[in-house]
Amino acid sequence: MSALAHYLEDEGLATTIVSLVRLHSETIKPPRTLWVPFELGRPIGGPDDKTTQRRVLESALGLLECDAGPPLLVDDDTKNAGTDPDPTWRNPLTIQPRTIDATDVGGTLTHLLDELAEVEPVYRRRLDATGRTTFGVVGIDIRGVLTYLMSFLADAPDASPHPDMSPNLAMRFAADDLKAFYLEASTAGDGNPSSWQLGTWFWRETAAAKLLIALRAKTMQSDSKSLARIGTVFLVPRIWADELGL
Amino acid sequence: MVALNTLSDQLAKVLTDLDCPTFETAPWVRGGPLSERRVAIVSSAGVHLRTDRHFHGSDSGYRAIPNDAAPNDIVMTHTSPNYDRTAFIQDLNTVLPLDRLAELAEDGVIGSVASHHYSFMGATDPRAMEGGARELSGRLKDDAVDTVLLVPV
Numbered sequence: 073m074s075a076l077a078h079y080l081e082d083e084g085l086a087t088t089i090v091s092l093v094r095l096h097s098e099t100i101k102p103p104r105t106l107w108v109p110f111e112l113g114r115p116i117g118g119p120d121d122k123t124t125q126r127r128v129l130e131s132a133l134g135l136l137e138c139d140a141g142p143p144l145l146v147d148d149d150t151k152n153a154g155t156d157p158d159p160t161w162r163n164p165l166t167i168q169p170r171t172i173d174a175t176d177v178g179g180t181l182t183h184l185l186d187e188l189a190e191v192e193p194v195y196r197r198r199l200d201a202t203g204r205t206t207f208g209v210v211g212i213d214i215r216g217v218l219t220y221l222m223s224f225l226a227d228a229p230d231a232s233p234h235p236d237m238s239p240n241l242a243m244r245f246a247a248d249d250l251k252a253f254y255l256e257a258s259t260a261g262d263g264n265p266s267s268w269q270l271g272t273w274f275w276r277e278t279a280a281a282k283l284l285i286a287l288r289a290k291t292m293q294s295d296s297k298s299l300a301r302i303g304t305v306f307l308v309p310r311i312w313a314d315e316l317g318l
Numbered sequence: 319m320v321a322l323n324t325l326s327d328q329l330a331k332v333l334t335d336l337d338c339p340t341f342e343t344a345p346w347v348r349g350g351p352l353s354e355r356r357v358a359i360v361s362s363a364g365v366h367l368r369t370d371r372h373f374h375g376s377d378s379g380y381r382a383i384p385n386d387a388a389p390n391d392i393v394m395t396h397t398s399p400n401y402d403r404t405a406f407i408q409d410l411n412t413v414l415p416l417d418r419l420a421e422l423a424e425d426g427v428i429g430s431v432a433s434h435h436y437s438f439m440g441a442t443d444p445r446a447m448e449g450g451a452r453e454l455s456g457r458l459k460d461d462a463v464d465t466v467l468l469v470p471v
Contacts (some may be wrong), residue, residue, distance in 0.1 A: 073362045073470040075444035076451050080360070080466050081345040083455035089468040099338040102468075103346055113402030115469050120407035125418045132467060133428065136352055154405065204390040206407045209372065215378070222440070241374065245395065252407055259408050267402040309399045310328050 074303055077102035084233075086134045088116050097144060104135035105144045111154040111267060118154050118264065154266060161263030163193050163273055170279040174286035177226045180279075184218050187279045191257050198260035207252045209245045210234050214253050217246045218283075224299075225287055244302045247284055254280050273313045285318065329400045329459060339445050355465040356434035358458055362440030363406070363413045363471035364396030369428040373397065373439035381456055382434045385416065391430075397441040401471060413471055432463045 074097050077087040077139045079101050088104040091097040097105045106277055108128060110117060111122040117124035128147065153202055167190045170183045192214065199205050210217065223230040224243050248303045251274065258270055284307045291303025308318060331407075351357060364373040366381035372395040385458040388437060389410045394403065414435065419456055422428045438447055458466065 073440060073444070073468050076360060076362070076438065076447060077466075077468050078341050078345065079448050079451035080455055080458075080468075081347055083452055084347055085455055085458060085466050086347040086349045086355075086464060087466045087468055090470065092470050093333055093352055095334060096336065096338050100340065102343065103344070109381065111402050111405075112400075113471055114405035114412045115471060116412050116415045119405050119412055122411075122418070125411050125415055126421065129415055129418050129422060129467070130427065132350055133357070133422070133465075135467060136349060136355070140346075154402065204388075204410070206403075209367065209393050209395055236371065248395075248399075252403070255404055256407050259404070263471070265404075267404045270404045306397075306399050311400065313329075 074100035074102040074105070077104075088135045090128060090132050091144075094144075094146075104132075104138065106132040106147060107144060108147045109150045109153050113267070114154050119259075120264075122151065145219060155268065156267045157269050158264045161265040161269060162261060163258050163265075164261035165191060165258055165273075167191065167278065168275065170282070172279055172282040173285060174225060174290065175261075177222060180225070180283065181218065181222050183279050184222075184283060185215070186220065187212060191254060191280075194260050195241045195253055195257035201260070205252070205256060207249050207256065210237070210242055210249055212246075214250075217249050217253075217283055220246050221250065221283060221287060221288055225283070225290055227290075238298075240296070240298050241304055243287075243299075247287070247307050250280055250284070254278060271309075271312060275308075277317060285316070288313075288318065319377055337346070337443075349464055352428055353426055353431040356430045356432060356461075356463050357428050357465045357467055358461070358463045359414060359416070359419065359435040359467050359469060360454070361414055361437040361469045361471070363394060363437055363469070364439035364441075365392055365394045365414055365437045367391050368393050376423060376442045376446065377439050378442045378450055379439045380436045380447075380450050382436055382457075385415070385420075385431055385433055385435060387416075389416075396471060413469065415469070419467070428465075432458070433461050 077089045090107045091107045094107045232239040288303050288307040291299045294300045423431050
């Protein structure tokens with residue numbers, strides 16, 4: 073990102089950058105930098121925190137009125153970093169605990185569809201309220217996503233459901249769609265849960281996460297280098313793979 | 319530094335060991351008052367219209383996002399799974415602050431907002447983005463943009 077600032081400024085456009093990794097900005101030295109202490113993934117501040125978001129934009133854009141550079145301004149409001157849990161948050165979803173036996177493909181799919189019946193109404197309620205979903209990258213509905221992922225667990229991958237994605241890539245994005253569907257549902261209630269609170273619920277309590285963990289173990293052993301890499305890197309975030317001892 | 323203790327050791331090491339480019343020149347563009355500037359956002363979050371091409375691998379290209387795109391039309395296909403996406407799924411402004419930028423224009427803090435914003439995918443070697451960035455500068459100038467707010471993820 074800091075290098076992009078250099079290229080665009082070199083083409084005659086004034087730039088200012090919000091930086092999440094101070095070390096990178098100090099090395100590359102873009103013309104104007106606002107460093108923020110937020111968690112990776114939320115460079116402008118937390119969800120619906122309009123005050124912080126506006127302050128970040130005004131601070132970053134304000135650097136354009138400096139006469140010389142490269143200025144690096146530090147926003148040290150760590151209380152908005154996004155990592156503190158919200159003790160008042162209650163997950164609007166109550167789902168039954170389910171054990172997945174990855175060798176029982178039919179039984180696993182039944183468990184997943186049972187869980188989906190608990191999650192989907194809350195997802196729909198949130199979608200109706202907000203008008204926005206990030207689900208749908210692969211272009212198939214949530215049952216299609218589950219069925220497609222299960223076909224990899226069964227060693228009989230279905231054809232790619234997306235015309236511009238290979239089967240393996242579609243599997244990776246289907247996993248992202250599954251996570252998005254569940255996490256959106258889990259944010260349908262009140263409160264401001266941290267990413268760790270939401271992740272703890274998803275990765276420790278849902279059958280959907282157990283599917284992704286089983287799929288990771290399965291694909292990591294694949295003879296296909298592409299599939300093995302997707303399994304190793306993309307299905308379970310590194311920090312959760314470590315946390316769960318995978 | 320970002321809260322590295324919230325990251326896996328592996329990701330923290332990737333960030334601290336990243337081979338960052340350095341430059342012999344330090345371009346510096348002077349501009350008019352902020353209240354007269356036309357501002358575009360350039361993101362590296364791998365966000366794009368639902369109907370546009372997904373990002374993949376070491377894709378060094380960019381995607382255009384109309385300023386009037388509905389939040390529901392914007393998805394994320396960044397390669398890395400190792401950063402928080404729960405903020406993005408709750409509020410597009412945490413990554414692509416279109417509402418906040420519009421408010422700054424309404425309040426006269428900035429002059430106007432570009433007709434389009436753009437996203438790269440930040441897992442790519444930044445040196446590979448140079449061609450795309452220089453091409454993008456032409457599109458921005460065609461839109462009378464003089465100022466770019468760069469936002470990582």
